[in-house]
Structures are given as C-alpha cells and as structure tokens.
Amino acid sequence: MEKCVDRHSPTTRPGGILSVLAAAGIVAALMQTIVVPLIGDLPKLLNTSASNASWVITATLLSAAVFTPIAGRLGDMYGKRRMLLLSCVPLIAGSAVCAMAASVAPMVIGRGLQGMGVGIVPLGISALRDLLPPERLGSSIALMSSSLGIGGALGLPISAAVAQNTSWHVLFWAAAVLGAMVAALIWLFIPGTAAKESAGRFDFLGALGLGIGLVCLLIAISKGATWGWASGTILGLFAAAIVALAAWGWWELHTPDPLVxxxxxxxxxxxxxxxxxxxxxxxxxxxxxxxxxxxxxxxxxxxxxxxxxxxxxxxxxxxxxxxxxxxxxxxxxxxxxxxxxxxxxxxxxxxxxxxxxxxxxxxxxxxxxxxxxxxxxxxxxxxxxxxxxxxxxxxxxxxxxxxxxxxxxxxxxxxxxxxxxxxxxxxxxxxxxxxxxxxxxxxxxxxxxxxxxxxxxxxxxxxxxxxxxxxPIDSSTxxxxxxxxxx
Incomplete structure (x- = not known):
C-alpha cells in the first residue's frame, strides 16, 4: 500500500505535481484525436473497408468507457500514483502496436490499449485532493479538468502536420515516447497517495457486468446509423445493455465491496x-x-x-x-x-x-x-x-x-x-x-x-x-x- 503524504510538506512541490499531472492529462487526451487526420485514409492505409476502419475509433471509445471506472476503483483501493503508472503501460504499448500496424486488426487492438489510459485524467484530479494544499486545490482541479480540451485541440494540428509531412507511423511512435515521458515524470515527481485502510476485494463481477452493459450500449449508439436503428442487431444490443446494466445495478447494491x-x-x-x-x-x-x-x-x-x-x-x-x-x-x-x-x-x-x-x-x-x-x-x-x-x-x-x-x-x-x-x-x-x-x-x-x-x-x-x-479556513478541514x- 502507498503511504499518505503530508500535503503541507514543502517537498511535495505543488507546482511540480500539478504540472506533471496536467501534462499526463494532455497526453492522454492527445490519444483521442491523434487518429482524426487519418480517418479518411484509414481504409487505404490498412487495406480494409470503411466499415472495418471505423472500429479504429470505436475501440478507443469502448475501452476507455470500460476501464476508466475500473482504474478509479483500483486507485482508491491501492493508491492513485500506482494506478497512474499502470495506466501509462497500455497507453505506451498501444501506441507501439499502432506504430507497427499494417492491417486493421493490430490497429484496433492498439487503439483499444490506448483507450485504457484515459483513466489518467480522473485519477489525476483525485490525486490533487490528496497532494495539494487547500489554497491551491480549486484552480488546480480546474486546470487538470481542462487538460482534456487542451490535449484534444492541440492534437488536431500536430497530428495533421505530422501526417501530411511524414509517415503516419511516426504519429504513434511519438505517442509512445510521450507516454514513456509521462510515466517517468509520475515516477519521479508524484508522491504516493493514500489507499483505503480496509480495501476489501476488487469487484470482478461488477467490472464484468458494467463492461458488458457499456459495450452493448456504446456499440448500439455508435453503429446505429450504419447498421440501422431498427435493425435486429441494434435493438438486440440495446436490450442486452438494459438487462446487463440492470443486473449490474442490483449486484452493486448487494455486494459489500462494489465497483461503484x-x-x-x-x-x-x-x-x-x-x-x-x-x-x-x-x-x-x-x-x-x-x-x-x-x-x-x-x-x-x-x-x-x-x-x-x-x-x-x-x-x-x-x-x-x-x-x-x-x-x-x-x-x-x-x-x-x-x-x-x-x-x-x-x-x-x-x-x-x-x-x-x-x-x-x-x-x-x-x-x-x-x-x-x-x-x-x-x-x-x-x-x-x-x-x-x-x-x-x-x-x-x-x-x-x-x-x-x-x-x-x-x-x-x-x-x-x-x-x-x-x-x-x-x-x-x-x-x-x-x-x-x-x-x-x-x-x-x-x-x-x-x-x-x-x-x-x-x-x-x-x-x-x-x-x-x-x-475560517482550518488546515484540518x-x-x-x-x-x-x-x-
């Protein structure tokens, strides 16, 4: 378990902590827009159909939705710094897989791995509550939250410039390097955060139920226009999502250590x-x-x-x-x-x-x-x-x-x-x-x-x-x- 740091200690360097976590959030957000300039060319680049190429976008959406709440729960249980570091691993690995991809299957796998790293942003926001002094917290949370928009906006021109002037594979090698740099900065400059004294057990069944429900729901939403909103597949996915999420909700209310x-x-x-x-x-x-x-x-x-x-x-x-x-x-x-x-x-x-x-x-x-x-x-x-x-x-x-x-x-x-x-x-x-x-x-x-x-x-x-x-402000509050x- 990670030890709780003293947020008032000068060794925690609030400015450095915020800079590292904001940079991590920006890099995580970059992964969402890095592929946008390639969307029109993906079928040709990956030798596949436009329908299959669309899974390059959908895979990131699905993995981010499923793994973000899991990362949050594990962060509360075992420490947010530890989960920030672990979240960097699939982000780096996914970027490397995409950089070496020559067909649609490895590209989809790599993008799914990249989506698993999106939990960096809510983990970073939560870590701020543990690490920063009260007077710095409000502005720091606001800046960390805005990192999603900053990374998303900056990703468009940067990735477009790279894609137009060099091989698209360079985009993902650069993403892997940025992910590695973020992991190194977290390792060096982010102190350990408090974990639950009585963590209990991780709710694997709850994670599975939420994952099934979200995957069914988000595939139905994202593919409805393509497959037909009244098609049997889409209606079946919506029905499966309702059943899975209802069962998940019942389980979460009756298990002693719920995921949510x-x-x-x-x-x-x-x-x-x-x-x-x-x-x-x-x-x-x-x-x-x-x-x-x-x-x-x-x-x-x-x-x-x-x-x-x-x-x-x-x-x-x-x-x-x-x-x-x-x-x-x-x-x-x-x-x-x-x-x-x-x-x-x-x-x-x-x-x-x-x-x-x-x-x-x-x-x-x-x-x-x-x-x-x-x-x-x-x-x-x-x-x-x-x-x-x-x-x-x-x-x-x-x-x-x-x-x-x-x-x-x-x-x-x-x-x-x-x-x-x-x-x-x-x-x-x-x-x-x-x-x-x-x-x-x-x-x-x-x-x-x-x-x-x-x-x-x-x-x-x-x-x-x-x-x-x-x-009056009380340092213990x-x-x-x-x-x-x-x-």
Whole structure:
C-alpha cells in the first residue's frame, strides 16, 4: 500500500505535481484525436473497408468507457500514483502496436490499449485532493479538468502536420515516447497517495457486468446509423445493455465491496451532477463534430470554407487554449460563489456560443469566435464538475466517483456523435457526385447543441447545493469542503 503524504510538506512541490499531472492529462487526451487526420485514409492505409476502419475509433471509445471506472476503483483501493503508472503501460504499448500496424486488426487492438489510459485524467484530479494544499486545490482541479480540451485541440494540428509531412507511423511512435515521458515524470515527481485502510476485494463481477452493459450500449449508439436503428442487431444490443446494466445495478447494491457505490451516486448532488455531465458532454462534442466539417467543405457548396486538414486544426486549436485560460477564472468563481454557480455559468456560455453560430457561419473568423465561446463554457463547466462530485463523496472514494463521472461525460459525447451524425446524414445534398451535409443540417445540429446546453443549465440549477456562511479556513478541514462552505 502507498503511504499518505503530508500535503503541507514543502517537498511535495505543488507546482511540480500539478504540472506533471496536467501534462499526463494532455497526453492522454492527445490519444483521442491523434487518429482524426487519418480517418479518411484509414481504409487505404490498412487495406480494409470503411466499415472495418471505423472500429479504429470505436475501440478507443469502448475501452476507455470500460476501464476508466475500473482504474478509479483500483486507485482508491491501492493508491492513485500506482494506478497512474499502470495506466501509462497500455497507453505506451498501444501506441507501439499502432506504430507497427499494417492491417486493421493490430490497429484496433492498439487503439483499444490506448483507450485504457484515459483513466489518467480522473485519477489525476483525485490525486490533487490528496497532494495539494487547500489554497491551491480549486484552480488546480480546474486546470487538470481542462487538460482534456487542451490535449484534444492541440492534437488536431500536430497530428495533421505530422501526417501530411511524414509517415503516419511516426504519429504513434511519438505517442509512445510521450507516454514513456509521462510515466517517468509520475515516477519521479508524484508522491504516493493514500489507499483505503480496509480495501476489501476488487469487484470482478461488477467490472464484468458494467463492461458488458457499456459495450452493448456504446456499440448500439455508435453503429446505429450504419447498421440501422431498427435493425435486429441494434435493438438486440440495446436490450442486452438494459438487462446487463440492470443486473449490474442490483449486484452493486448487494455486494459489500462494489465497483461503484451506487448509494453514493444516487445522492441528489452526485446524481444531478452526473446527469448534467452527460448533457454537458453532448453539448461540448456536438460543436466539435460540426465546425471542423464546415471548415473543410469546399467553398463551392456556398457554405463550406475550403480549409485543409492542417488549417482546420490550426483554427480549432485556440479553443483548447481558451479552456486553459478560463480555468483559473472558474476556480475564483467557485471559491466565491460555489462550483454550482460556475457550472451553471458554463452551461449558459456554451448555449451562447451555439446561438452566436447562427450569424457567424459564413467565415473562418466567425467560427473561431464560436469555438472560443463554446470552449470557454466547457472550461468553466469541466472545472466545476469534479468539485461538485468530490464535495459530496468520501475522500476514500474520490477516484471511483471522478472516474464514473468521466464515464458519464463519455456517454454524452457518444450520444452527440449519434444524434449529430443522424441529423447530418438525413439533411444532406448531392455535390460533385458525393453526398454532403446541407447547410440546414449544420444549422439544425447547432440549434440542438444550444438546446442541450440549456437543458444542462436547467439540470444544474436543480442540484441541491446548499450555500452556507463562509467559515475560517482550518488546515484540518477537507479542501473540497472549504470550497463547498463558500457556496
């Protein structure tokens, strides 16, 4: 077991801890977008069909969904530093497998391994609660949360530039090197964190049940448009997901050492925060799917902006940096008014960003403004969500609770991909012998994003987060509770 460190000790170097964990989160997020520039060429590169090549994306989604809550539970049981290091192993191995792949099967396996490393982000957020002094915690959580957006945004132009100027295999060798560097930094600079004194046994049956339910659900969502929403396969997958998740829920309520403590997750504050996270994940991802397509469609369509993949990535990159810039502002707002207010503000800003897209669709600068506004809202929201979760759960369950919340956001992004994909495929035009999304399709998708952001705001407003009068800071008080006391 890892020993608990003294978070007030000068040897813990809070700035260094935050820098390492934020870098780890950025690298984990890079793995999600590293393959985006290759999507159109994957069938040719891997000598396979477009349908088979799509599993390169789906495999990462599925493995991340299944293994993120498992990593969180193990982090609570055996120490977060240990699980951070272990999470780097499949990330490095998967990158190396992809770098050597010449066909679709090893590529899918490698991408699945990469997805197993996504648990680095919620583990890192939870480790901050154990390692940093109270006065640094709010801003550090906000910055760590924004690392997902920063890594995702920076990954587009970097991977596009590499893919256009050298072999695509170099992308994955570089990813393996970055993963190894992150593991070395964690080993050298992150102290051990507290593990449960009575860890109990790992819930293998619960992990299996959750995995089966999530795999069935996410395959149905991601493949519904391709296989047909009314097809027997998709309906069967949805039915299997319902049965598996219902059985999993029953088991979690009756086992003494559950993978996810559902009694904690049904607390109103946790339940509604997770519900808001699903909707915020949808709102975040919808614009990330729509705007790059608008940037790259030919100008001859009358609404496309004719940008190359590299140029599109460069236009989208500032959005990730915006998340980093607003994270300290969100931390100050949370300290002054509570994280519920910050999340509500973030949802309204996202809605404003979508609304601003209606008059700004015709230019690259206009879409840049839209992405900056939307991602400013995402930065506020993503920084506030972990604080809301951790203020409502025991410290011994922070990693599991954060990992489950990350899963909720991932489910939201999956639904966004399904809904946006369905809207754009149904509202299409014929252009140059190809079927392309119509301008009305894009506008409809953006209006849906605006409506979803407003739904997220309504859910957030219902979170029962009680504001009390400020109390003097006591070094023995849990830092998250100090933030809560000001809300």
């Amino acid at each position: 403590d559902l009694r904690v997750t049904v607390r109103p504050q946790v339940l509604l925060t997770n519900a808001a996270s699903v909707v915020v994940g949808f709102a975040m991802y919808a614009q990330a799917l729509i705007l790059p397509q608008l940037l790259q469609l030919p100008e001859a369509t009358g609404y496309g902006l004719g940008q190359s993949m590299l140029a599109m990535g460069l236009w989208m990159a500032p959005a990730g940096l915006m998340m980093m810039l607003v994270s300290p502002l969100g931390a100050r707002l949370s300290a002054a008014r509570g994280p519920k207010v910050t999340l509500l503000t973030g949802c309204l800003v996202i809605a404003l960003g979508y609304a601003s897209s209606i008059p700004l669709l015709g230019s690259t600068w206009g879409l840049l403004v839209v992405t900056l506004i939307c991602n400013a809202g995402v930065g506020l929201g993503y920084g506030a969500i972990p604080a809301l979760i951790m203020s409502a759960v025991p410290q011994s369950e922070t990693a599991a609770a954060n990992s489950f919340n990350t899963l909720m956001r991932s489910i939201g992004t999956s639904f966004a991909a399904a809904v946006v994909g369905m809207v754009l495929s149904q509202m299409s035009i014929q252009f140059g012998g190809h079927t392309l999304p119509s301008e009305n399709g894009f506008r409809t998708g953006l209006l849906i994003g605006c409506g979803v952001a407003l739904v997220a705001a309504a859910i957030t407003a219902a979170i029962p987060y009680r504001r009390t009068s400020p109390t 849990d830092p998250i509770e100090k933030v809560a006391s000001r809300a």
